[in-house]
Amino acid sequence: MTLGELARRLECPVEGDSGIEIHRVAKIETAGPGDLTFLANPKYAAALASTKASAVIAGADVEGAPCAVIRSASPYLTFARAAQALSPERPPEPGVHPLAWVSAEAVVDPTASIGPFAAIGAGVRIGARTIVHPHVAIGADSVIGADCLIHANVSIRERCTLGARVIVQNGAVIGSDGYGFAQRPDGSHEKIPQTAPVVIEDDVEIGANTTIDRPAVGETRIKAGTKIDNLVQIAHGVVLGRHVLLAAQVGIAGSTVIGDHVTFGGQVGVGGHLTIGDRVKAVGQSGITNSVAADGFVSGYPAIPNHEWRRSSAVFRKLPEMRRQLRDLTARLQKIEETDK
Amino acid sequence: MTLGELARRLECPVEGDSGIEIHRVAKIETAGPGDLTFLANPKYAAALASTKASAVIAGADVEGAPCAVIRSASPYLTFARAAQALSPERPPEPGVHPLAWVSAEAVVDPTASIGPFAAIGAGVRIGARTIVHPHVAIGADSVIGADCLIHANVSIRERCTLGARVIVQNGAVIGSDGYGFAQRPDGSHEKIPQTAPVVIEDDVEIGANTTIDRPAVGETRIKAGTKIDNLVQIAHGVVLGRHVLLAAQVGIAGSTVIGDHVTFGGQVGVGGHLTIGDRVKAVGQSGITNSVAADGFVSGYPAIPNHEWRRSSAVFRKLPEMRRQLRDLTARLQKIEETDK
Amino acid sequence: MTLGELARRLECPVEGDSGIEIHRVAKIETAGPGDLTFLANPKYAAALASTKASAVIAGADVEGAPCAVIRSASPYLTFARAAQALSPERPPEPGVHPLAWVSAEAVVDPTASIGPFAAIGAGVRIGARTIVHPHVAIGADSVIGADCLIHANVSIRERCTLGARVIVQNGAVIGSDGYGFAQRPDGSHEKIPQTAPVVIEDDVEIGANTTIDRPAVGETRIKAGTKIDNLVQIAHGVVLGRHVLLAAQVGIAGSTVIGDHVTFGGQVGVGGHLTIGDRVKAVGQSGITNSVAADGFVSGYPAIPNHEWRRSSAVFRKLPEMRRQLRDLTARLQKIEETDK
Missing domain, CATH: 3.40.1390.10 (MurE/MurF, N-terminal domain)
Structure with a gap:
């Protein structure tokens, strides 16, 4: 060109x-x-x-x-x-590869491309121009929109919904069972069936080997335009807002609701049942244990406002010196007190 | 109903x-x-x-x-x-799907269900009513008990054992090589073959994209009733007790032994060759660098008793103020000392 | 024997x-x-x-x-x-399994072994004695050297290169799209195509479910002899030196350059665009936010020299006591000041 x-x-x-x-x-x-x-x-x-x-x-x-x-x-x-x-990418030929398995009860748009060894369950619908690479498993009754790109070895479980132009990187899992157990009196655990859906809205990208769990009730929802990096954990019942950016290895615990335009650095952890307001930012490795109001910028564990955390972190290195100063002051004060007697 | x-x-x-x-x-x-x-x-x-x-x-x-x-x-x-x-789940039909590959030397119970593109190696045995979803690879001589549910894209390597009613979520890996290398004099590394088995006891659940490594010697063992969330790393030679709960993204380093009824929050890290007693709890993101006695409740990095950590963490935010107080006290004391001269 | x-x-x-x-x-x-x-x-x-x-x-x-x-x-x-x-391992028979899919435009060495349901794209070359297990997807124009071992459910994307004797554990992803987006004026994001290659040199081992991203420009490179544990994130454009050891769940952000013989404990996080010198060590869970000179040994978040961090961490437990001492000193000093008036 x-x-x-x-x-x-x-x-x-x-x-x-x-x-x-x-x-x-x-x-x-x-x-x-x-x-x-x-x-x-x-x-x-x-x-x-x-x-x-x-x-x-x-x-x-x-x-x-x-x-x-x-x-x-x-x-x-x-x-x-x-x-x-x-970009040098050429889309694969449309059509279902002869080595794919597509349930007779699935509906694949003729312009979609289904790769070898893809497994498409009963009741699945796949939209126009969507590309499904090898070894993708799509469970019964899931719906994949138009112009999606599903890379190799992705699992999309039953009854999930993906909007249009969703990109799923290799090995990601959408709709795995949420971690839900009720303790029996003897300390063992009863599984709570996790049968509610995951909904992924338009223009979302999901990173390699990221996991997004389905809940027992309600839904897990990733809103339009959100981009999730690799190895991220989205627990059951989480709602991620629009245009959220989650760097790699972030973990969001169950039922937490994240606002729009939120940005988390790598390895951030967020507790369950919290509300994170719009445009909140957290630096990498922060551990968020309480809800954060809109526009907050937090760091540390437990996460506190970034400017406070920066000041305290700077003093952290001075702790041995402060301890020595305290001892010195105590001794000097004692001397004065004894003299004054 | x-x-x-x-x-x-x-x-x-x-x-x-x-x-x-x-x-x-x-x-x-x-x-x-x-x-x-x-x-x-x-x-x-x-x-x-x-x-x-x-x-x-x-x-x-x-x-x-x-x-x-x-x-x-x-x-x-x-x-x-x-x-x-x-629950709306209907189990798939029993039998081996015509698009699965099952070694002639494997034994699959006739009531088990093997999905398309599953690959079942020589010497494998699969128990009654167990469901193996698409793209599951089971290595030679592994044994899967009755009533297990193995989701799509799971890898179970050679010579591993799963008990009854084990659930493995999508993309999990059981029996990958432990991270074991001996350093050569030139600083490069010799691989120590990791050939010993992983044993998963009855009623265990393993989360999506979780990895459980095999060791060079001995075994890696997950005891009955333990529930592991997504993206968890269990290194070679680890023993997890009965009814342990590990939240997402926890990592346990090699040869560590974890007692019964232990509970770890998300992203907890545990060092190698440690012993964690029964009923120990650790809050999310804790970094456990020493063994913990039974019934301990720890937090922070390095992890310390939770009540201590909470108190110290509360003071952490006051560090800049404490530093100012120290400076102020020093100045005032110096003034008194000079006056006293 | x-x-x-x-x-x-x-x-x-x-x-x-x-x-x-x-x-x-x-x-x-x-x-x-x-x-x-x-x-x-x-x-x-x-x-x-x-x-x-x-x-x-x-x-x-x-x-x-x-x-x-x-x-x-x-x-x-x-x-x-x-x-x-x-070691009891017996390599599988050479040859392409009848249930594999190998593009007519791929070149597989006759001594290599390709398992059932492997999918080998156009233009791929696979070296002598290399073993490709079931459900491995190798994208177009990638080159795999001799004596490699690619375990089940691995994804190797298009135009990547692996040297000789590379071992890739199950579920790992090589060449997924880097996390690169440019923000539009309305706060939504434009994807930057990630089309440059990942290069893995000789004798590298990559852990289960680890992800190694491709960049938009340049390359991501893992140099010879480096060993990467499970669930590690290597972002786009990262260069890892020779004989580096990365424990499980480490995350390296984009464009960071890591020297030779570097060793990171589990769950370490490293920021983007940094330079980590040869032989640097970091203890588990460290958060490295600045470049580190050769031979550094760091800990904590933000990571500081290990000996400093150890001393400050020891004082951290004394913070409540120090705060009490400060209050006590302040009261005693005030008393003296009042007496002196």
């Missing part, structure tokens, strides 16, 4: 030779001829002068590029769209 | 119209006609008056239900049993 | 009857006749006198063994090699 053609698609102006061919996107430090790079983070500004890229996506105020420039008010967003335009 | 019929099965008395039809269990706030709900947590008592459920399971002292009542001394346990009775 | 034959293979001298038969390796406490055990950790020295093993691997200075002895300067390393020699 020529740079000019790409820029037209991106609806951005070009400075320089718009006739050059662009083959792929690349990092600013390692890009070469035919590569398009971008400058979104000022940390990398110094690398611009020496980039070997054929073109760079940059903001209006960026100067000194040794190559063609695509000007954008949002260079990172424009880069995302450029990468999509240059 | 009528409420009367259900109550007879639960061996509980009914108050109200026992002829009404009950279709499913539901949450007290969202239940409607035909739904059975329950009141086990006093937090939800206020919701009772306005529930639209047709019936509620409640303790002897609960009053004011606007619907029929099933009386129970253990409402949550009775709810579990009611949910089982109302 | 006789003890003498085994010792010759291990290139170690024997003391005692070298004609006895050795069948397997075992723990020092539970070994019996026909078993070979080892003594590498002085903690187990007391168990030597009462072991029922037929032979023990021990250092030159170990005395009092009630059985034959294989002398070794590195007993644990010799044990690893003995366990390999005694």
